[in-house]
Amino acid sequence: xxxxxKQDFDTADVRRLLEPGPVVLVSSAxxxxxxxxxxxxxxxxxxxxxxxxxxxxxxxxxxxxxxxSKECVxxxxxxxxxxxxxxxxxxxxxxxxxxxxxxxxxxxAIEVRAPLIAExxxxxxxxxxxxxxxxxGSLFVWQIVRAHVARTPxxxxxxxxxxxxxxxxxxxxxxxxxxxxxQAK
Amino acid sequence: xxxxxKQDFDTADVRRLLEPGPVVLVSSAxxxxxxxxxxxxxxxxxxxxxxxxxxxxxxxxxxxxxxxSKECVxxxxxxxxxxxxxxxxxxxxxxxxxxxxxxxxxxxAIEVRAPLIAExxxxxxxxxxxxxxxxxGSLFVWQIVRAHVARTPxxxxxxxxxxxxxxxxxxxxxxxxxxxxxQAK
Numbered sequence: 001x002x003x004x005x006k007q008d009f010d011t012a013d014v015r016r017l018l019e020p021g022p023v024v025l026v027s028s029a030x031x032x033x034x035x036x037x038x039x040x041x042x043x044x045x046x047x048x049x050x051x052x053x054x055x056x057x058x059x060x061x062x063x064x065x066x067x068x069s070k071e072c073v074x075x076x077x078x079x080x081x082x083x084x085x086x087x088x089x090x091x092x093x094x095x096x097x098x099x100x101x102x103x104x105x106x107x108x109a110i111e112v113r114a115p116l117i118a119e120x121x122x123x124x125x126x127x128x129x130x131x132x133x134x135x136x137g138s139l140f141v142w143q144i145v146r147a148h149v150a151r152t153p154x155x156x157x158x159x160x161x162x163x164x165x166x167x168x169x170x171x172x173x174x175x176x177x178x179x180x181x182x183q184a185k
Numbered sequence: 186x187x188x189x190x191k192q193d194f195d196t197a198d199v200r201r202l203l204e205p206g207p208v209v210l211v212s213s214a215x216x217x218x219x220x221x222x223x224x225x226x227x228x229x230x231x232x233x234x235x236x237x238x239x240x241x242x243x244x245x246x247x248x249x250x251x252x253x254s255k256e257c258v259x260x261x262x263x264x265x266x267x268x269x270x271x272x273x274x275x276x277x278x279x280x281x282x283x284x285x286x287x288x289x290x291x292x293x294a295i296e297v298r299a300p301l302i303a304e305x306x307x308x309x310x311x312x313x314x315x316x317x318x319x320x321x322g323s324l325f326v327w328q329i330v331r332a333h334v335a336r337t338p339x340x341x342x343x344x345x346x347x348x349x350x351x352x353x354x355x356x357x358x359x360x361x362x363x364x365x366x367x368q369a370k
Binding site: 013015016017019020021022040041042043044045046053054055082083086087090091139141155157160161162163164165166167168169170171172173174175176177178179180181182184185 | 198200201202204205206207225226227228229230231238239240267268271272275276324326340342345346347348349350351352353354355356357358359360361362363364365366367369370
């Protein structure tokens with residue numbers, strides 16, 4: 001599998017990759033163990049600071065790791081990782097080391113203990129935001145404290161889940177800046 | 186503009202349209218006035234009941250309408266509504282009637298007072314969920330209480346915002362059910 005050489009990226013711009021709604025891989029570390037989960041339930045919440053919300057049900061092994069460590073890395077897989085995305089979403093880290101099982105390479109992050117996934121196009125280091133909503137324990141608001149993004153391709157082909165084993169793959173890009181009455185945000 | 190004839194749809198299946206992360210149009214009604222806003226910051230949170238989270242900043246005119254009415258309709262525009270999606274996102278309902286301004290047709294909903302948008306492929310009637318997190322007043326969790334979806338096309342071409350005036354349009358569909366080790370969820 002291809003590893004992406006990623007570069008430092010402005011956290012204020014992570015919406016360019018996350019707001020379109022791709023499936024992501026959440027990596028976490030706690031007490032000497034790591035885990036990865038496949039996640040489609042997430043959204044942007046702010047730019048500066050870069051805030052990112054997601055829902056991680058308690059039934060996921062990763063829930064405990066992110067809850068206890070208050071950290072995670074949001075990794076963006078490209079469409080060629082379809083098999084890994086499905087496999088990771090269909091087994092539990094309680095029974096297995098998902099990095100080993102799926103041939104993925106953990107790389108050290110800078111700000112958090114959770115590892116980056118070398119085979120992903122982008123990785124976003126997250127800390128639980130100060131203003132923790134978490135009303136029912138499963139809704140998390142993260143601050144993205146550091147972003148690593150590959151330079152090529154300029155925009156990746158991403159997977160977008162529809163449920164029931166069906167995915168949409170990101171399609172054509174449209175630049176509509178000239179249609180915006182004011183500076184586009 | 187084309188109006189979609191929508192049919193009743195199982196709320197447990199709305200993720201098929203919302204989880205891939207499309208831009209949606211939020212319609213609302215309060216005190217005899219309506220509004221529409223363009224929104225990309227949202228996520229699924231549950232299936233049964235169908236829960237849907239979103240972030241609506243206080244700076245949006247719609248914020249007050251949805252907060253006071255505790256209701257809204259999430260409408261799914263297809264890619265041919267690009268001009269309306271951009272226009273609605275770049276003006277304020279405080280100054281204008283966006284239905285009239287953008288030539289969109291309000292249709293009565295069944296469970297809520299907020300109107301459906303006839304020109305959208307799908308419309309989801311929402312009530313503020315009992316378990317209201319809303320820690321800072323801008324993060325909403327809705328229960329989708331009724332869903333209206335067009336039968337054709339089977340899946341719509343949707344708009345996915347990248348910021349800075351750039352959109353991704355939904356691309357190829359992949360059916361991976363056979364690659365799932367268990368029944369796909």
